[in-house]
Amino acid sequence: MNFIRSVHVSRRDNGDFWLHWTPEFSSMPVTVFSSDNLEKLTSGVPVVSDVLNSVELSGCLDGKRRYFYLKSQDGAEAIVAERLLPLDGGTNFRDCGGYPAANGRRVKWNHLYRSGYMSNLSPADVGYLSNLGIKICCDFRGDKEQKNEPSVLPESTKIIPLTIDTGDITSYFKLASSGTDNLPDMSNMMADFNIKLVENYTEQYGAMLSQLLALKDGAFMVNCSAGKDRTGFGVALILMALGVPREAIMHDYLLSQKYFLVNKEIKRIVKKYQKISNSHVDENLLRPLLETKESYLGAALDYIEKQYGTPEQYLLKKFSIDQGALDTLRDSFTE
Numbered sequence: 001m002n003f004i005r006s007v008h009v010s011r012r013d014n015g016d017f018w019l020h021w022t023p024e025f026s027s028m029p030v031t032v033f034s035s036d037n038l039e040k041l042t043s044g045v046p047v048v049s050d051v052l053n054s055v056e057l058s059g060c061l062d063g064k065r066r067y068f069y070l071k072s073q074d075g076a077e078a079i080v081a082e083r084l085l086p087l088d089g090g091t092n093f094r095d096c097g098g099y100p101a102a103n104g105r106r107v108k109w110n111h112l113y114r115s116g117y118m119s120n121l122s123p124a125d126v127g128y129l130s131n132l133g134i135k136i137c138c139d140f141r142g143d144k145e146q147k148n149e150p151s152v153l154p155e156s157t158k159i160i161p162l163t164i165d166t167g168d169i170t171s172y173f174k175l176a177s178s179g180t181d182n183l184p185d186m187s188n189m190m191a192d193f194n195i196k197l198v199e200n201y202t203e204q205y206g207a208m209l210s211q212l213l214a215l216k217d218g219a220f221m222v223n224c225s226a227g228k229d230r231t232g233f234g235v236a237l238i239l240m241a242l243g244v245p246r247e248a249i250m251h252d253y254l255l256s257q258k259y260f261l262v263n264k265e266i267k268r269i270v271k272k273y274q275k276i277s278n279s280h281v282d283e284n285l286l287r288p289l290l291e292t293k294e295s296y297l298g299a300a301l302d303y304i305e306k307q308y309g310t311p312e313q314y315l316l317k318k319f320s321i322d323q324g325a326l327d328t329l330r331d332s333f334t335e
Contacts (some may be wrong), residue, residue, distance in 0.1 A: 019056075
């Protein structure tokens with residue numbers, strides 16, 4: 001059963017939770033449990049019983065994460081949470097839990113996070129993040145990006161800088177500012193950039209996987225500027241290792257279409273690339289860089305399939321992730 005699209009949690013403007021589901025999950029009455037503790041989620045007193053299709057529940061006022069357990073009269077069960085996290089100053093910060101994984105398991109909630117830049121967090125945001133228990137953050141931004149927009153994370157979160165530069169993109173804006181009419185197509189550049197992530201950044205992504213394997217408790221996070229490309233491929237690698245199918249990996253990637261707001265972010269990104277490239281940046285030329293297209297990550301996944309056969313073979317040949325390492329990751333991050 002595909003729970004990727006069949007059970008959803010979102011927030012109303014007033015902070016209340018809206019849970020809704022399709023007949024793919026259940027057409028029978030559903031009982032809902034809620035807790036800020038995943039271990040206690042499936043026990044206790046339900047918050048609502050015998051509801052059909054959807055229910056609205058009061059928002060969480062204590063600043064803690066809220067999880068939901070749905071149990072239908074026909075035996076269907078699901079543990080869900082809101083995917084986009086409510087931060088005042090965060091960008092594209094979301095939980096990668098709930099996806100189907102190897103051996104009929106699912107990626108655990110509150111174990112794997114992804115985000116864009118985290119330099120504008122409010123004190124309330126930092127307190128909220130502290131409650132999530134994120135121990136490691138792998139930051140793929142370049143040196144200038146990290147210097148110009150330093151992350152504001154809880155002291156309990158260790159930041160691991162794993163620089164992946166955007167050299168070709170920076171050169172693109174320098175070329176554009178020269179007035180040439182012979183500019184390469186940005187969409188093609190982004191597809192090529194994703195293929196380069198497959199082959200040219202083994203050291204950075206290998207270090208990310210090593211950090212993931214070494215994590216004994218707590219949650220793990222990866223981020224970059226927008227949280228969609230360098231982060232998107234990093235998360236795709238982790239989900240591959242957990243046995244998540246391509247459909248779900250692409251679904252997670254494409255959520256940036258919804259959660260990375262181009263019109264909101266474009267002025268900031270223009271200023272960033274003008275500082276990096278020391279040249280004028282045209283908003284219209286920048287937009288394809290900020291968009292999230294299936295063809296971008298799809299180019300990387302197609303390349304892996306063509307050159308390596310399977311994700312497991314790619315992980316083995318490029319990162320020495322053998323079956324033992326896969327089992328370790330799946331024991332830690334799926335249930």
